[in-house]
Amino acid sequence: MRITMIGTGYVGLVSGACFSDFGHDVVCVDKDERKIAALHDNIMPIYEPGLAELVATNVRAGRLAFTTNLAEGVKDADAIFIAVGTPSRRGDGHADLSYVFAAAREIAENLTRPSVIVTKSTVPVGTGDEVERILAELAPQSGAKVVSNPEFLREGAAISDFKRPDRVVVGSDDEAARAVMAEIYRPLSLNQSAPVLFTGRRTAELIKYAANAFLAVKITFINEIADLCEQVGADVQEVARGIGLDNRIGRKFLNAGPGYGGSCFPKDTLALLKTADDAEVPLRIVEATVAVNDTRKRAMGRKVIKAMGGDARGKTVGVLGLTFKPDTDDMRDAPSLSVIQALQDAGATVRAYDPEGIEQARPMLKDVTFATDAYAAADGADALVIVTEWDEFRALDLKRIAAAMASPTLVDLRNIYPRDEVERAGLRVTGIGKS
Structure with a gap:
């Protein structure tokens, strides 16, 4: 053809x-x-x-x-x-x-x-x-x-x-x-x-939006459950595994994190809401999803500040991962943008590293120093934050990280590392959905 x-x-x-x-x-x-x-x-x-x-x-x-x-x-x-x-x-x-x-x-x-x-x-x-x-x-x-x-x-x-x-x-x-x-x-x-x-043609057009909205809802749901886990002493990863084994629910899109971003979910949920508004059909679940996700990204910045003792002024934060997900250079609506803005608003200096997204990030991030690798981002930092789960962040030399930092504080927004492994390396760790 x-x-x-x-x-x-x-x-x-x-x-x-x-x-x-x-x-x-x-x-x-x-x-x-x-x-x-x-x-x-x-x-x-x-x-x-x-x-x-x-x-x-x-x-x-x-x-x-x-x-x-x-x-x-x-x-x-x-x-x-x-x-x-x-x-x-x-x-x-x-x-x-x-x-x-x-x-x-x-x-x-x-x-x-x-x-x-x-x-x-x-x-x-x-x-x-x-x-x-x-x-x-x-x-x-x-x-x-x-x-x-x-x-x-x-x-x-x-x-x-x-x-x-x-x-x-x-x-x-x-x-x-x-x-x-x-x-x-x-x-x-x-x-x-x-x-x-x-x-039918109209049905096909709606299938795309409905699929993306449903996945956005699923991500936002587990993120809210993660917040509850932190308050009641549960583990969101085990909760996700427990519900994901139910074939009616499925395992995918149940990884708690800093919120969704990218080229599709943010704009497609908004467009679906506009279509629904024009048709006078309220989509309350999707409305709540959009609102909760927007709030969550900024809240992750506050989470980092809390892990630093509640005061970020004059301190340095290393950020690992800028793109909205690994294996892309796409920075559109990336959670890192909101996290970094919250940290800078609180008076912190940010040093960031991403394997592929730095050139895309430069025009979006003001007053950020870009590091050459993860260890350079951690050097002298008062906290190190994992925002995007790139493969190269999954096997870091945590002892080397701890030794390089001014204060050995790791905020793992993707729950990559088990707590005991991080603590054995000499780091204090804050994860997502864990007490």
Whole structure:
């Protein structure tokens, strides 16, 4: 199949590379000339394990190409995917769909044959209807069909998620469009039984938001249980294990921590609330989730200050991990931003280290010193905080850490280390959800 991917951000680039690895001919289109030039030199605009190698392999094979020329990109395409950004709109939290609609207009102006137009971007319910209206207005004879095909990629594991998905959701009532999408995803059936779920277009659009909101609720639930554990003398990790073994609940997303962040959960929960508000259907659980998560991030800063004796003024805090999760350089809504701001507001000096996120963090964090590794971050610090659970933080030489610090205080916001192990190394430890 001939596929065009509009947008070479996280979703577009990973999806385009994986589709080409399936054997499809893929052209990725982006207006950013510098990004396309960098991709021609195999320089990735994002950090994602294995992506550079996957792109290089398929470019060499002639199945993957990059261009800034949309007319060239959509020529003879069987399917054109819209994978542009939908950030939260200032003022009301609704998804900003201007990039999606702009892409739809440009596609309509350059169509040369009937194609399936696929919204891969995360969009509110009814967006496909507007894309269809734009096509009908600007290209009434094109015969184009509009399909919703939401992505479910986790940053840091996106390639694996694309190639071995739990499910593929396709929203369309048109049989010809469904047949094209079935052919595009046919390679998945060769090595596994991942279901392709065909639904109505509006249903597919809502599935994406409902899934992310549910996971955000699950994270926030265990974080609140962690707070309760600290007050009543229970262990949140054992509570999570005890409830996660129930197949109705499941083990995933039950790791207590400093709150969720990233490119999806914060903006998608807000967009879902806006959709629900417009439909006059209150989503109280999601509303509470958003409020609790926002409050929690700042509260983690206060937790660090309390571990330091209640006074951070004039003290140095080492921060390990800046990105919202490991194996990505994404700083969007990262808990570290709120934690560091709270520490600085209390008068602390912050020295931070992250394996991949420092360059993204620099413009976001003022008056922060960036360390070259975890041990440099700990050197002379009055407290050391683990905010992001990168693998390289899982086997630190804790005795070396303790010896380097001015005051041996570890605040483990990801519960990486058992208390007895930390204490044997000479460190005082504060975890999450432990008395």
